[in-house]
Amino acid sequence: MTAEYRITESRLGGEPTLVVSAPDDSARAVLALRGATLLSWQVGSEATGHPKELTDGYRDEKELLSQDGVRAGLLAPFPNRVADARYHHDGHDHDLLPGAHGDRLIYHGFARETPFELAHATTAPDSARLLLRTTSIRPGTHPGYPFALDLTAEYTLSADELSITIGATNVGDTTAPYAAGWHPYFTLSRPIDDLTLHIPAHTLIRTDASLVPLPGEDARLPLDHRPTMDFRTPRRLGDAVIDACYADLTPGPAGRIETVLTDPATGEELRVWQYNGYMHVFTGDTLARDPRASIALEPVETMTNAFNRPEHAAALALEPGRTRTFAFGVRYASSETPTAHEAP
Template identity: 80%
Template sequence: MTAEYRIAEDRLGGEPTLVVSAPDDSARVVLALRGATLLSWQVRHGAAGRLKELTDGYREEEELLSQDGVRAGLMAPFTNRVADGRYRYDGHDHDLLPGRLGDRTIYHGLVRETPFDLVHTTTTTDSARLLLHTTSIRPDRYPGYPFALDVEVEFTVTATELTIQIRATNVGDTTAPFAAGWHPYFTLSRPIDDLLLHIPAHTLIRTDASLIPLTGDAALLALDDCPGMDFRAPKRLGDAVIDACYADLTPGPGGRIETALTDPATGEELRVWQDRGYMHVFTGDTLARDRRASIALEPVETMTNAFNRPEHAAALALEPGRRREFGFGVAHAAPAT
């Protein structure tokens, strides 16, 4: 009988994890149940090569619990920041940081620290599929978000690709604001300064000093007017410091939007894809560990502070009984031989 993908339980310190392995050990993925967080994605180089790490995830339980850098965090029900931790929705004011004075920065949603349960797996000779689910998003559970959501995350692992579908169902009786995204860090085992980046975007989102987008159309800057941030043609990152969102993304021939990270010395490439939305890029200059050793390429449904932007109201609205899905992933192309 032909061997299939394997799924095993493990732990990162005291945190439960799942280890997915290809039949020939050519690929390996480790997921933490906390936040349905990708900890590691490795692929083999060549028929007899060793596994190579392609992500820069949490390495220890303490890192996962601290959430420093939000390494591979799934972002929902909001992505990136909400200005001052406050927003107004359906005629009601909400405070995500009640009683907090001073620094009121809140970012990257709620589910990244939420426990998930593994509810279903499917393994074949070519892939493994894992479905994780949480019912933790409930009224009065999280300050400032009085809505009821069931969230599930489906991972599909193959020899060269990792696919993620995040789905939210509104199980409450009021319309909820919801958007999703992913915050992974990628590495090709070289300093990011040496790598080429290609983003098929035509617009850069302008922000204030707190990284909150400017109001209205003032937030939209054509990349023709900002050549230093223009990666429509593959360009070496060099010493560029980036923490920015790109908009007006152009789909490729297959309909998927793809952002590419390439090692020009070998031709090895990662292609981060998404079915819609925006691409946020962060060069990791403020990380507590290994600054600029990896780059965050973040597919997101909406721009930062969408909860406070009227033009995003329709995209955010998740009505009672309705479900919405956001799909994204990453594919690996081996170095040229």
């Protein structure tokens, strides 16, 4: 009988986790049920013969609960910031931080701290699929968001790839503003300064000092006018400091938009893929732990502060009874591994 992938229960301190492993332990992922958060993703390395850690996730329960750096957080019902924690929707004003004065920074939604449960799982000799679900987003649960959503996070793990699909179903009776994203930090076991980055984007989203995009078309800057931020031709990161959103992404031959992180010394690559949306890049300079040891490559459906941008209103609107999904993932390739469009 052919061995299959395994799914076992474990804990990170007091937090329940799920461990997914290949039959020969050549691939492994650990997920916390809190936020359906990826804690670790390892793939067998031809160079060492041992599993190689490819993400820089929360290392203990304290880090997970503090959410410092939002490591591998699933971002919903909004990615990145909502300016001043306020927005207007369907004729009503909403305040996500009612009563707060001074610092009104709110970012990355609240799914990342929401308890999920395992709803379904399947295993096979070459992969495992887990469907995590939460029904906790309801009117009155989160200030300033009086909408009812059921969220799912579907993870699929194979020998060299991790795929994720976030799904949201509006189970309320009013249209809800909604968008999703992912906030992973990736590592190839060396400082990011030594790595090469390729972003197939033609436009940079310009922001103010609070990292909120400028109004209207002023937010969109062709990368031809900002060569220091242009990674359409792969180049070394060096000392570049980036916390920026890239737009007008170009799909590759297989239809996927791929942002590629490469270690020139080994030929290893991480191909972060998505089919639509934007790519937000953060070089981790302000992280409390290990700044610039990893890089955040974040597939997101919308730009920052989309809740306050009229041009995003139609894309955000999730009508009662409707479900929307956002799919993305990451593939590891060694120097001997064929790329996605070369694979048989």
